Amino acid sequence: MESADVAVVGGGILGTSVAYWLAARYSGRFVVLEKERQVAEHTSRRNTGVVHRPFYLHPKKRRVFARAAQVSYGLWKRYAVEKGLPWAEVGTYEVALDDSHFEILDTYSAWALENGMAPGEVEVLDGREVRRREPNVRCAGAILSKTDTCVDYRAFTQALKADAEALGVQFLFGKNVQEVNAYTGDVEVLFTGGGEPLRARLLVNCAGGDAVDVAHASGVGLEYTDIHFRGEYWVVDPRVKDLASRNLYSVPRHKDMPFLDPHWIVRVNGGREIGPNAVPVPRSYQYEGLRVLDWFGKLLEPPVENKVRLLTNPEFVNLSLAELLSSISKGEMLGRVQRFLPALKEEHLVSRGIAGVRSQVIERNGALAREAIEVPGPYSYHVLNYNSPGATGAPAYAAYLVDRLASRGDLDCVRKNPKPQKVWDWEPVSKAMGLAA
Numbered sequence: 001m002e003s004a005d006v007a008v009v010g011g012g013i014l015g016t017s018v019a020y021w022l023a024a025r026y027s028g029r030f031v032v033l034e035k036e037r038q039v040a041e042h043t044s045r046r047n048t049g050v051v052h053r054p055f056y057l058h059p060k061k062r063r064v065f066a067r068a069a070q071v072s073y074g075l076w077k078r079y080a081v082e083k084g085l086p087w088a089e090v091g092t093y094e095v096a097l098d099d100s101h102f103e104i105l106d107t108y109s110a111w112a113l114e115n116g117m118a119p120g121e122v123e124v125l126d127g128r129e130v131r132r133r134e135p136n137v138r139c140a141g142a143i144l145s146k147t148d149t150c151v152d153y154r155a156f157t158q159a160l161k162a163d164a165e166a167l168g169v170q171f172l173f174g175k176n177v178q179e180v181n182a183y184t185g186d187v188e189v190l191f192t193g194g195g196e197p198l199r200a201r202l203l204v205n206c207a208g209g210d211a212v213d214v215a216h217a218s219g220v221g222l223e224y225t226d227i228h229f230r231g232e233y234w235v236v237d238p239r240v241k242d243l244a245s246r247n248l249y250s251v252p253r254h255k256d257m258p259f260l261d262p263h264w265i266v267r268v269n270g271g272r273e274i275g276p277n278a279v280p281v282p283r284s285y286q287y288e289g290l291r292v293l294d295w296f297g298k299l300l301e302p303p304v305e306n307k308v309r310l311l312t313n314p315e316f317v318n319l320s321l322a323e324l325l326s327s328i329s330k331g332e333m334l335g336r337v338q339r340f341l342p343a344l345k346e347e348h349l350v351s352r353g354i355a356g357v358r359s360q361v362i363e364r365n366g367a368l369a370r371e372a373i374e375v376p377g378p379y380s381y382h383v384l385n386y387n388s389p390g391a392t393g394a395p396a397y398a399a400y401l402v403d404r405l406a407s408r409g410d411l412d413c414v415r416k417n418p419k420p421q422k423v424w425d426w427e428p429v430s431k432a433m434g435l436a437a
Contacts, residue, residue, distance in 0.1 A: 004031040004170075005414045007189060007200035009177055009214055011039040013157045013391050014383070015206035017398035020160055023167035024421055025402060028414030030169045033189065033198070035176035035210075039161050042285050043208050044391060045154035046231075046356030048265050048276070050247060051076055052389040053145045055112035055122055056094065062371065068393030068400065070116040071432040073147070075395045075424055076156065082423045083159045085152065086268045092148035092247040093130065095139035095340045101251040105143045112145070121147050136243045136343040139250075148247060150268040153391045160395075167419065172198075177207070180218035182378035187218070201413040204405070205382035209284030209359040212384055216302075220377035221384060224361050225306045227298075227368075228284050231276025232327055233265075233353030234334075240348050241272045243341060250340055262326075262336050264344075273353045274337045274344070277326040287355045290324075309366025361385040372397075374404070381405060395424065396433055403435040 006022055008015045011034030019032050036042070051073055057066035080087035096102045105124050112122045123144045125133075130142045161171060176192040180203060189198045207214045209228060215221035236243075248264035265273045281290065282298035299307055310316055326332040334346055361369040361384050373384040383401065390397075405411050418426065429435075 001188075001197050001199055003199045004029045005200070006030050006202045006204060006411075007198060008032045008204045008206055010034065010206040010208055010211070011036070011157075011161070011171060011173075012042065012044040012206065012208050013040060013153055013160075013394045014208070014386055014398060015204075016040075016157050016160050016164060017394045018204060018206055018401055019169045020164040020167065021398050021402045021426075022414075023164055023169045023419075025416065025418055025426065026411060026414040027417040031198070031200075032164075032169060032171045033175040033177060034171060034173050035192075037173050038158075039171070040154040040157035043356055043358070044157050046287075046354055047153060047391060048263065049150055049153060049268055050092070050265070050392070051149040051151055052392045053092075053112070053117055053121065053148050054115040054389075055108045055117060055143065055145050057111065057115060057389075059111055059114040064397070064400065065372070065389065065393055066111075066115045067433060068397040069389050071396035071429060072393045073149075075429070076151065076392075077149070079156065079159070079423055080151065085155050085159065086150075088150040088266070088268050089147055090150055090246050090266045091144060091146045092249060093134065093137065093142040093144050094249045094251060095130070095137065095142040096251050097139055097339055099140050102141050104251050105141055108143050117147075121145065134244050134246070137248065137340055138342055139340050144246075150247075150266050152268050163423075177210075177214050177217060180214070180380065182218070182380070185379070187379045201379065202405070202410050203380040204401075205380065206386070208386065209357055211382060211386070212359070212361065213284075215375060215377070215382040215384060218377050218380050218382065220380065221373075221375045221382055223303065223364055224369075224373070224384060225301055225303055226359050226361050227307070227310070228281050228286065229278040229323075229358045229360065230281045230286060230327075231278060231356045231358055232333075233273045233275030233355065234330065234349040235351045235353045236272035236274065236344070237348045237350045238271065240344070241270070243272075243343050248340060262333060264337060264341055274333065274349070275353060276356065277323050277333060278358065279323045279327045280320050281357065284359055285357055287357065290327075303364075306362040306364060306366060310362050310368070313366060358387060359385075360387070376408070381410060396429060399426070399429045400433050400435060403430070403433075
């Protein structure tokens with residue numbers, strides 16, 4: 001039986017970042033268990049590809065995410081330069097579609113400063129000024145976050161994997177976790193399809209869309225279940241890419257579900273897309289198709305009462321039907337973007353883009369959890385509901401997580417051995433995140 005000191009489940013951008021920091025700070029055998037054949041096969045590459053600045057994150061209610069996003073911006077920028085990776089600082093307009101939303105823009109401006117952004121990074125504009133700068137955009141006003149950046153998160157993850165491997169981390173592919181059994185002093189990890197099990201003194205669950213399943217397989221987090229939303233995109237004809245020069249987001253209509261409002265997105269390769277929507281799907285990585293029969297198994301997953309409470313919420317049901325319509329009808333998706341970019345026409349949407357899936361934890365009361373949830377278990381630690389801006393904040397959040405594990409005593413199984421880093425230094429990250437050095 002293979003053995004490891006720490007096994008990280010999930011080779012996405014978070015799991016790879018956690019493995020990197022573990023090996024940078026400690027000596028031991030660290031492995032990453034990834035069910036696919038390479039890193040960043042799912043949410044870490046199937047996203048909007050934006051390094052988000054934290055102007056829209058509540059400084060107290062979303063303190064950890066806001067701080068991680070602020071700190072990680074500098075980390076990613078330095079990493080892109082060092083590794084020669086694309087970094088396009090195009091900026092984002094978040095537009096208020098009517099006067100009732102204008103107050104939110106002032107709130108965002110205050111949050112930006114409280115979260116550590118420089119005064120010159122954000123600007124609140126009235127509708128006339130937005131139109132002067134972006135003649136095709138119609139809105140009551142907007143906040144401009146000038147340093148929002150377009151990147152390739154898959155390339156970031158692949159480069160970080162190489163750095164983690166240089167520190168001794170081993171990536172084991174084709175390892176889909178089926179069961180986790182705790183014993184005195186370690187856990188045994190069993191994989192789908194059989195194969196040799198693995199024993200680890202600590203398991204860290206960063207499995208993204210499968211994180212709840214891995215937690216349940218470990219016998220923890222049983223009070224939570226999840227639901228998955230497929231986000232679909234449409235590719236814009238390159239001949240009309242100059243309809244807008246920056247990312248365009250709108251102030252969310254539903255503040256508890258801000259991912260319901262499609263955007264105009266500038267890709268790092270210069271292309272333009274609109275999306276995503278949020279179509280409920282029964283499986284974590286269901287990128288196409290809808291089979292009603294698949295829902296029966298999903299609905300019967302325990303705890304059933306969480307889903308019952310969610311699905312008896314008329315607002316959620318109505319929104320889900322609207323999202324399903326946006327999947328079937330190009331015009332429905334287009335109409336949402338035309339609210340602020342009326343010059344975009346249906347013939348400008350030339351093909352479907354790459355879909356992604358966002359997984360949301362459903363709490364006991366039937367509400368969709370908004371924050372990351374950390375659940376300790378016997379010789380294990382589980383990160384659930386790690387969502388946007390998850391890729392943005394991954395390196396700083398991973399450092400925060402490693403520090404949390406150390407303070408709990410979970411890393412007593414390995415020897416502390418800080419190693420000099422070429423690109424990122426622990427001390428500045430530690431200070432900025434408020435961690436122990």
